[in-house]
Amino acid sequence: TQTITIGQKLKISISTFNLFKNRNKRFEEQVQQQRFSTRFFLIVTLISLVILVFYISFENITHTVIKNNPTITEFDKLYQEYPNTIQCPCQTYSINYEEFITFQPHLHSICSSTFVDETSQWLIIDYPQAMLSGNNGGPTYSARKDDFRQIGSPFFQLLNSFCNLSSKTINAELTTFYLSRFITLNLITFEQFQTQMNQLINQFIKNTARSFINSLFFVENMTAANMLVSAFQSDSLFSSASPIYDEFRYPDYQYIYDRIDQIYNSNESGIDCDCQSTPWCIQQAIIYDLVTRTQLFSPPGIFVGCYLVEAVLQSDLRCFFDIGCLQQLIDSLSLVNISASDIILNSTASHYQEKSSLLEIVSNLMVEEWNNQTFYDNYFNICQPSVCTATYISQGNIVYIITTTIGLIGGLTKVYRFIVPMFIKIIVHKQLIEQMNVLNQKLQNTISQTLDESHILIEQLWNDISTNNENNINYLLKEHEKNLNEKRMNNIKKLKYIKF
Known part of the structure; x- marks a missing residue:
């Protein structure tokens, strides 16, 4: 027996890989169409994955920092880090000057x-x-x-x-x-x-x-x-x-x-x-x-x-x-x-x-x-913010990139699994129509050519009859019949190997 190498096995697995198997569609033409859909699905998914990774990697992300019941020290630290976006609403917003x-x-x-x-x-x-x-x-x-x-x-x-x-x-x-x-x-x-x-x-x-x-x-x-x-x-x-x-x-x-x-x-x-x-x-x-x-x-x-x-x-x-x-x-x-x-x-x-x-x-x-x-301490204690929030913008880290990409690509694959088979079916149907049109055109050309040749042979036969050349007539009839048979067989073969 002939040994199959790992490379050959891998090649066979790739060529026969099918994500759209359907037990009700097992004809060779249908399976081939499913494999085409699988390859197209994988290509589109890979391209989408690359685009998403690049986009998310360079996307500016807004982050929010929340600190409940901050002290003066914690507020100062937050302000040093986020001076332009920090917000600490006062619980008491109207204070007598005598308080501080x-x-x-x-x-x-x-x-x-x-x-x-x-x-x-x-x-x-x-x-x-x-x-x-x-x-x-x-x-x-x-x-x-x-x-x-x-x-x-x-x-x-x-x-x-x-x-x-x-x-x-x-x-x-x-x-x-x-x-x-x-x-x-x-x-x-x-x-x-x-x-x-x-x-x-x-x-x-x-x-x-x-x-x-x-x-x-x-x-x-x-x-x-x-x-x-x-x-x-x-x-x-x-x-x-x-x-x-x-x-x-x-x-x-x-x-x-x-x-x-x-x-x-x-x-x-x-x-x-x-x-x-x-x-x-x-x-x-x-x-x-x-x-x-x-x-x-x-x-x-x-x-x-x-x-x-x-x-x-x-x-x-x-x-x-x-x-x-x-x-x-x-x-x-x-x-x-x-x-x-x-x-x-x-x-x-x-x-x-x-x-x-x-x-x-x-x-x-x-x-x-x-x-x-x-007295700033008095003012702070009377204001007494219950929560401080601050926002900052940065590019996402590796964890954010991975989780976001997985979430988006998961949704896209669901859409692609629905759209890709329909798209491939439309493409195949369009190609089939084009092939049928080409074949019909060739058949018409062949028939027209055959008729022309028949007319020529008839004229030759007529001429030979006229000259009483019986041998030539028999020979021409055989040749004509042979040519017709060959063309008929060729047309049958073409129709047989059309891929659906």
Whole structure:
């Protein structure tokens, strides 16, 4: 017996492999068609598999990361990995600022000093009692407009008022601010929290200071616009005249008063300033000797002017930071039981310059430091996200590629097993029709050719009969019959080997 090699067995197995066997279709033509369908099915499946593997390998896949009840550390880690897609919805999305912001404002050192203490001598600076007389309590001699004793007590009282008003304004604004709410639908990071809180706090401080100074300027402008007269007559003087001046117009008055605007001269500009033109006219304040009326001391940075408020706002506190200047001020005012070393202001404790005007200080609500603090932990605990989700895009790993490919190719094979046999059947049927058409055409050509040859033979027979050539006639008839038999056999063979 002849031995069959493994290669031959493999070749036979491949050539006879059939995925579409049907016990009801066992004819050779039907089995051959099933094998064609099997080969076509395998080719299409292999091509689909290659395409799917390449596509899935380079496809961008969206992955979702979920973390339930994250801590601050876990949230920070997730944010570092997925900063653009992380979402952590807050359970409480509306939070009062007081829950995570605090202020402990520290005012200028002048506000906590003895200079504005309501029991100190600085708030009752005045002329000696012996020099006060009359109903208005003014000095017995004509005081000069730049005399510091006239404004000494009001000067420090006004400083006290600025401190108290600033403190009350800050407390009122903070109460409103604390009750305002921070709306946050999603948890924000520590850096985002700090940035937003810093912007919020800075805006709050600016708005509060602007509102305060605008209110102050509103009062100042109303005073100047209505030409109200200062109690110190620092903006204008009144003069009186006899009623003879116009007895017909003022018959019931003993005196007629006329207003004379004060003129100030700033040592810095050297230009006269009329209070009628602007209420901001100032002049260096001077302490005079009450007996000789000579100049004792000019406290640097302290001015007198049309109105007390404008004069104080343009003054500064440099003298209160200088022990020599302060002691000379104490001595000139004859204040008792006061030592400059005990009450001097500490310049290192202030971020303002010694020559910073009170307008600058008051414009900042007399505040040295706001001492604000923000607490991200409090915000996080109140927000308390129950879940954090993040998404990222990457190419699939080998496990994803294999599982996805198997899933897709499984579905495709089911479709192919249904479609491929139908497709092959259509193709075979089409080829069969084409073969039949070709065969019919050949048969027609053969018949036509045979008829033509028959006509020729008949003519030859006729010619031979005419020539009485009997032998030739017999020979031609035999040849003609032989040719017809051969052609008939060939046509039968062709019909026999048509493949269905």
